[in-house]
Each structure stands twice: as structure tokens, then as C-alpha cells.
Amino acid sequence: MVDRRHFIKKAAGGLAALGTWSLSLRPGLAADLVATDTEAATIMDKLPGKKALIKKSFRPPNYETPVNYFDAPFTPNDAFFVRYHHSVIPEVKTEEWRLRIGGEGIRTPLELTFEQLRRDFKQVEIAALCLCSGNRRSLFHVPGVQWGSGAMGNALWRGVRLKDVLAGCGIDKSAVEVSLDGADSAMHKTSPDFVKSLPLAKALDKNTLIAFEMNGEPLPHWNGFPARMIIPGWTATYWMKHLTAVNVLSKPFDGFWMKTAYRIPKARFASGQFNSQETLTNMPITEMVVNSLITNLVDGQLVPNAKSMEIRGVAWDGGEGIARVEISTDGGVRWHHAALKQDYGRFSWRQWRYDFEPKRLGEYRIMARATNKSGDSQPFKPIPNPSGYHHNAVQNIVIKLT
Ligand SMILES: Nc1nc2c(c(=O)[nH]1)N[C@H]1C(S)=C(S)[C@@H](COP(=O)(O)O)O[C@H]1N2
Numbered sequence: 075m076v077d078r079r080h081f082i083k084k085a086a087g088g089l090a091a092l093g094t095w096s097l098s099l100r101p102g103l104a105a106d107l108v109a110t111d112t113e114a115a116t117i118m119d120k121l122p123g124k125k126a127l128i129k130k131s132f133r134p135p136n137y138e139t140p141v142n143y144f145d146a147p148f149t150p151n152d153a154f155f156v157r158y159h160h161s162v163i164p165e166v167k168t169e170e171w172r173l174r175i176g177g178e179g180i181r182t183p184l185e186l187t188f189e190q191l192r193r194d195f196k197q198v199e200i201a202a203l204c205l206c207s208g209n210r211r212s213l214f215h216v217p218g219v220q221w222g223s224g225a226m227g228n229a230l231w232r233g234v235r236l237k238d239v240l241a242g243c244g245i246d247k248s249a250v251e252v253s254l255d256g257a258d259s260a261m262h263k264t265s266p267d268f269v270k271s272l273p274l275a276k277a278l279d280k281n282t283l284i285a286f287e288m289n290g291e292p293l294p295h296w297n298g299f300p301a302r303m304i305i306p307g308w309t310a311t312y313w314m315k316h317l318t319a320v321n322v323l324s325k326p327f328d329g330f331w332m333k334t335a336y337r338i339p340k341a342r343f344a345s346g347q348f349n350s351q352e353t354l355t356n357m358p359i360t361e362m363v364v365n366s367l368i369t370n371l372v373d374g375q376l377v378p379n380a381k382s383m384e385i386r387g388v389a390w391d392g393g394e395g396i397a398r399v400e401i402s403t404d405g406g407v408r409w410h411h412a413a414l415k416q417d418y419g420r421f422s423w424r425q426w427r428y429d430f431e432p433k434r435l436g437e438y439r440i441m442a443r444a445t446n447k448s449g450d451s452q453p454f455k456p457i458p459n460p461s462g463y464h465h466n467a468v469q470n471i472v473i474k475l476t
Pocket residue numbers: 154155156157158159160204205206207255256257258268296297298310311312313314315316
């Protein structure tokens with residue numbers, strides 16, 4: 075049973091997510107609230123140039139997108155989530171920006187201006203979901219940013235292929251990984267700089283881009299202006315923002331953000347390898363796992379005059395593509411096929427819809443379950459892992475028709 079207080083609280087949360095009210099608190103106070111009260115604290119706040127988003131922390135800036143924005147094929151730039159590990163985030167000027175390509179695995183180092191990056195390589199566009207590894211971590215009850223469902227966004231990215239940029243530099247036979255660094259840095263010198271690396275093959279994949287546009291506009295500052303990495307299918311930890319350095323390495327990169335953070339137990343998830351970084355027991359996170367989200371209803375929502383209604387949402391995976399989405403309105407007893415909407419390519423999320431014709435008023439337990447083209451489906455319980463990554467358990471919400 076869901077009690078009335080639960081309904082009121084959740085409904086209020088849902089409304090707040092739709093509106094644009096903002097609660098101004100001293101940053102320190104807000105941080106305390108977030109740290110001690112992760113479930114109830116829905117603090118809406120605006121970063122410059124952004125709509126009100128759900129603030130998880132101000133320093134570094136971690137803001138998630140209210141779920142109602144996901145009820146559209148593409149996530150607006152000014153509502154796109156923001157995730158940083160460090161707090162020193164320079165406002166990069168395009169005239170001053172340089173991209174340095176180097177490393178021992180390259181024969182001729184290269185330095186590019188923004189102008190050269192845009193002019194000297196073929197531009198391509200790709201629809202791809204940017205999903206934080208820790209999205210929905212709050213449902214795991216483990217330490218880390220207590221994300222709800224909004225640390226993700228789908229966008230149309232325009233840029234150039236990393237492989238085209240590297241081609242002119244001559245890649246040595248010894249190359250194993252490609253490291254990526256951005257312009258942001260840590261406040262305290264003892265914190266390790268945020269640097270990631272990719273297996274050489276993934277770096278050279280035709281879909282791996284250095285992007286400078288998002289949904290037809292320059293990247294917003296908070297999403298990596300002037301250029302960021304797009305690694306379609308892989309979780310967003312590799313999607314380096316404010317990209318400044320690409321190094322081709324002949325040894326596995328051994329920085330903190332590869333060796334220690336963003337790792338998962340081996341063989342526990344249906345995602346791919348990262349051979350040069352694996353130990354006997356664990357490995358870096360790689361592809362997204364199959365998942366879905368209901369986008370027009372929240373847990374506890376009251377639905378008035380509900381004779382027939384639509385249940386809508388999105389589904390995604392690591393690039394195989396979505397085969398089907400099934401909906402249950404009776405807590406998992408019977409399942410019905412949802413209709414899949416337009417296909418924007420295998421790295422985009424896929425919108426779906428289901429027409430629900432309820433026979434009575436009252437409470438309904440709604441579930442959505444996606445299956446991809448390899449036959450992987452969402453589990454009913456989250457797959458445990460120490461850092462709370464890859465939460466893809468079937469959603470289970472109660473709505474009340476009145
Ligand atoms: N320079 C830089 N790039 C970064 C990060 C960062 O902290 N600094 N965080 C990564 C992580 S973990 C995520 S989830 C995405 C978030 O992208 P967004 O802020 O554009 O939504 O950026 C990635 N790229």
C-alpha cells in the first residue's frame with residue numbers, strides 16, 4: 075500500500091520538477107543538505123545559461139535533468155545534465171583553445187586550433203545518449219553522487235572523427251591506448267587530474283568523435299565548450315569535456331580515474347572488454363547495459379479523468395539497438411508490447427509508447443522492461459557492484475487514477 079503522505083510528497087516533487095522555481099541557499103548549506111538528506115532534497119537551481127536543474131552539489135557542479143525533459147527525442151542543451159569531478163572549470167575561449175595530439179605511440183605530434191579542427195576534417199553527425207555510469211546510484215545505497223534518474227541526455231552531436239585527426243600523426247605499432255584530458259582541474263593539488271583512456275580500437279572506431287556542436291548549437295560551457303569527446307555506446311565517463319590533450323600510449327594508462335575509479339566486477343554485466351586495463355577480478359566500465367525509463371509518469375502520481383492514457387518512455391543499450399519494450403500495469407503479472415517510435419540510430423535512445431485503457435480507478439503498479447537485439451533484458455533487481463554503476467533494474471512505480 076502507498077499512503078497518502080507518500081502521494082503528496084512525490085506529487086510535489088513531480089511538480090517542482092516541471093516548474094522553474096529555484097531555492098537559493100548558501101552553497102555550503104546546500105551541500106550539507108545534499109550530503110545528509112539524499113532522498114528528500116530536491117533542490118532546483120540554475121547554473122548560468124541553464125534551466126533550473128536538480129542540484130546534487132555546487133562544487134564541483136553536479137546537476138541532473140528533471141525526468142519530464144526526457145519525454146522528447148532530444149534533450150534541450152539548456153536542460154542537459156552537468157557532471158564534474160573537479161571545481162576549477164575555465165571558460166575556454168575558442169581563439170586560445172589548442173588541441174595537442176602526442177604520446178610515445180605517435181610519430182608526429184600535432185597541435186590544432188579550433189578553426190583547423192572544424193576546417194581540416196570531414197564533419198559527421200550522430201545521435202547518441204550520454205549516460206553517467208552512476209545514474210540512479212541513489213537506488214543502490216552506496217557512496218558517491220546520489221543521482222536520481224536524470225544523469226543522462228540524448229543529443230545530436232556534430233564533430234570530426236578522432237581516427238581522422240590521428241591518421242595524420244602516424245600511429246606506432248606499439249600503441250595500446252589513447253588518453254584524453256580536459257581543461258578543468260582540481261582545487262587541491264593532491265587530487266588526481268581527471269584523465270581517461272580508451273582502448274586503441276575504440277579510439278579509432280568511426281563513431282568516436284571530437285564534437286563541437288550539440289543539437290545544432292555550439293556546446294554549452296557546462297557540457298564541454300568548445301570541444302568534447304563522444305564515445306557512442308560507452309558510459310559518459312569517457313566523454314571528455316573541454317578536450318585539450320589526446321595522447322597515444324604504448325602502455326596502459328595508470329591514472330587514478332582508470333586504475334581505481336569507474337571499475338566494475340568482471341563478468342557481471344553484459345558489456346564488452348577492456349583488455350589492457352583488466353585485473354583478475356575487475357575492469358573499467360565500458361558499454362551501457364540495456365535499460366529504460368518511464369518519462370510521463372512518476373512514482374506516486376495522481377492521474378485525474380483517466381479513461382485512457384498513454385504510458386511513454388525511452389529505452390537504450392550500448393549500441394546493439396532496442397528490440398522490444400514490454401509494459402505491465404499489474405505489477406508484473408501480464409506484459410504488453412509498447413510501440414517503438416522513430417529510430418535515430420543504434421546509439422540514440424528509442425522512445426516508446428503504450429495505450430493503457432484502465433477498467434477501474436485506483437492504484438496501478440506500472441513496470442517497463444526493455445530487451446536489446448542481442449536478447450539482453452533488464453533484471454528485476456539491480457546488479458550489485460561497489461560503486462553503484464549500471465543501475466538497470468526494471469522500474470516499478472505506482473500511479474493512482476482518480
Ligand atoms: N573535462 C571533464 N570531462 C568529463 C568529466 C569531468 O569531470 N571533466 N566527467 C565525465 C563524466 S563522469 C560524465 S557523466 C560526463 C557528463 O557530461 P555532461 O556534464 O556534459 O552531462 O562528462 C564526462 N567528461
